[in-house]
Amino acid sequence: MNSDLTHNRRNFVRKLGGLAGLLTLTPGLPSFADDKKYLAPEVSPDEEVTDNEDYWGFIQQAYSVSPNVINFNNGGVSPQPIVVQDALDRYNRLSNEAPTYYMWRTLDEGRESVRLKLADLAGCSPEELAINRNASEALETIIFGLNLQKGDEVVLTKQDYPNVINAWKQREKRDGLVLKFINLDLPIEDNQLIVRKYKEAFTAKTKVVMVTHLINWSGQIMPAALISRAAKKHNPNMQVVIDGAHSFAHLTYKIPDLEGDYYGTSLHKWLCSPFGTGMLYIKQPLIKNIWPLLAPEDPQSPDIRKFERLGTRSFPTEMAIGHAINFHNTIGNERKQKRLHYLKNYWVEKCLNIPGFSTITSLKPEFSGAIATFALKGITPGNLATELFKRARIHTSATVWENIAGVRVTPHVYTPLKDLDRLVSTIQAIAKENNSAAKSSSLK
Ligand SMILES: Cc1ncc(COP(=O)(O)O)c(C=O)c1O
CATH class of the missing domain: 3.40.640.10 (Type I PLP-dependent aspartate aminotransferase-like (Major domain))
Structure with a gap:
């Protein structure tokens, strides 16, 4: 294994250990200055991290999102990193001591x-x-x-x-x-x-x-x-x-x-x-x-x-x-935009050859970011979103508006690639069943 990679991984694991320690020592109440401890600081400012899963794995740990619902409606409202939730909690508790x-x-x-x-x-x-x-x-x-x-x-x-x-x-x-x-x-x-x-x-x-x-x-x-x-x-x-x-x-x-x-x-x-x-x-x-x-x-x-x-x-x-803002700046807007676009393309490109799949979202970075909306021929957006949730607890947004009909999928910086793989395999399974049902009904 490349020794730099080994070093980075070791460093990453050490930092992760530090994060776990921080969480046990100060349950839910890190001081204001602790914000950055949730992030992986060893990445240098201009390092390309778009597909560095170690880096993004660390970002995932900064959120408290449920692993039991795959949340692909970040376009609606996004979850807050734990540091933001903690700050809000602290300010709220302080305010409740004497509100005005x-x-x-x-x-x-x-x-x-x-x-x-x-x-x-x-x-x-x-x-x-x-x-x-x-x-x-x-x-x-x-x-x-x-x-x-x-x-x-x-x-x-x-x-x-x-x-x-x-x-x-x-x-x-x-x-x-x-x-x-x-x-x-x-x-x-x-x-x-x-x-x-x-x-x-x-x-x-x-x-x-x-x-x-x-x-x-x-x-x-x-x-x-x-x-x-x-x-x-x-x-x-x-x-x-x-x-x-x-x-x-x-x-x-x-x-x-x-x-x-x-x-x-x-x-x-x-x-x-x-x-x-x-x-x-x-x-x-x-x-x-x-x-x-x-x-x-x-x-x-x-x-x-x-x-x-x-x-x-x-x-x-x-x-x-x-x-x-501190959390956002620690990642950096450019890195974030690149990662979000990467996540979107990651799943859409894998779906392009699925029979009946179509998307109304460009794959080019000048015309799109994290959001993509797709359809499967023969299934309404509402039924498609329901199937995704029923089969794999994938939460999306069914969209029907003017000349648009599809299911909107929005990952975020905390989204693991495995969740996108689950999305792709679930779309594949739904499309397969839907296509064979369409074939058998046309044979009747
Ligand atoms: C394009 C656009 N504008 C405005 C809004 C309104 O946002 P909010 O509900 O936070 O006021 C939304 C919400 O999804 C939106 O997508």
Whole structure:
């Protein structure tokens, strides 16, 4: 055996032993400084780890996910690493000692440092970021807060997220906005074609364009910056709203790279922050123009904090975001994106030759990340998802929306390859039975 490999393995096992020791010595309550002890620090910063199962095995140990349910719906909500759960627990226990004292006088002070950490990750000024509960809240703050008139047009796609579409439809009903829907036939491996579709929908009355950076139904990555550029070229005053719910802490980019004016994301998806955490970005000069959903003293203030007047909510939850950022940074966004794409391709490529298998997800890294949606001929998505769970306790998401019908599979950084092998063999078995049942019924 290669001696470097032997050394690395020995080192890895020693670190794993250290982790076990840590867990026994301080059950559930490591100090704040212990965050990094859950990770394998011997990997050098630019080392390629995409298929280094020792490295990812260590990451798996940082989560408390059940081995009895194979969770492939991380796109819905992701689990938190143990360090994040522990931090949340500590903040919660502290808050319960004297809620208003600790939440309003101590933890609330920490929001500014969470904002700084988020700004560092997002690549923007902290003065452009508000912390809230999820992408729906962030995006609806923009949708309902924009000054728009009857007859103003909004360009969006049928494949945008339902909450977002519903919010625009409410403005259509209430304020007489006109919605112009584009229909995307996914997957699309041609950015110019996508941009052309948006451009064709723009008119002199278009005031807003809505862009979903990574489409939840199929995992399609959209050329957000190119669409923003085309919008501004058509009309420099056109407002660009970007839904980053699925791309933040999944793809490697900074929010200003997308060239949008407004951006909303959830942090409980790919960042693995506590449930019910989200973030709103507004380009500095535009903040004063957006009306908050929950009114502060000065709703036209240029201070982004005016969007944080949510009333009482969980401060422990917000404070634990910082620990999720530390965990994410220790892996590194680029490594994470490469691994997620690798996991997706790992199982999809093995399925491509299964009779009746089809996917609406690209295998190319420019157009996809962790998410893939597949179908088996002759089985409804609902029945397929039920079979996967019944046979192998594989939890997925059955998707039927507009021109999309399939089962969405989303692994995460803690997913072992063996779970993906189980997925492949279960799909093979279902397809085999389904194909022979179809053959025998056609012989009758
Ligand atoms: C593309 C997209 N946008 C927005 C949302 C809303 O996220 P949340 O439910 O966290 O508000 C989701 C949720 O899955 C989504 O996939």
